[in-house]
Amino acid sequence: MSFEEFIGQYGLIVLLVVLLVFMFWSSRRRMQKQKAEQEQRARQTVPGAEVLLQGGLYGTIVEYDADNLDQPALVEIAPGVEIKVHSQAILRVVGPNPADDEIAEAADDATDADADDKPNNV
Structure with missing residues (x-):
């Protein structure tokens, strides 16, 4: 099986997996940032x-x-x-x-x- 055949058959699945991993990572990073901001606000309040x-x-x-x-x-x-x-x-x-x-x-x-x-x- 050549690279072109692999991409033709599984390219969309690979792209979806990469997209899901990116979305999960991005969401987790944003939640950690919001939590840190809330903790800082709580210390200042x-x-x-x-x-x-x-x-x-x-x-x-x-x-x-x-x-x-x-x-x-x-x-x-x-x-x-x-x-x-x-x-x-x-x-x-x-x-x-x-x-x-x-x-x-x-x-x-x-x-x-x-x-x-x-x-x-x-």
Whole structure:
């Protein structure tokens, strides 16, 4: 059996198998990317973070339970005005993250402590 005969008889099947493998690989890669984005969003979504909601409203998270996404989040959209929204209504974190500020403060404190421990050569 020559190559031309093989392609003539089985070419379509080979093409379909290659296409199915590509579709499976592409789908799996996209799902992994979406999962990583969701995990990053969950880490950033903490009380005090400024967020953009699906409806175009900006607000500050007051209460959010990352473990129970069926529990509504409490978002302050104006001073003294808090609304309950579904956790999936939070589109993205847009403002400074208080957790990042705490990490930066801890790093600054550690740097200051190291500077205090060093002797002065005056």
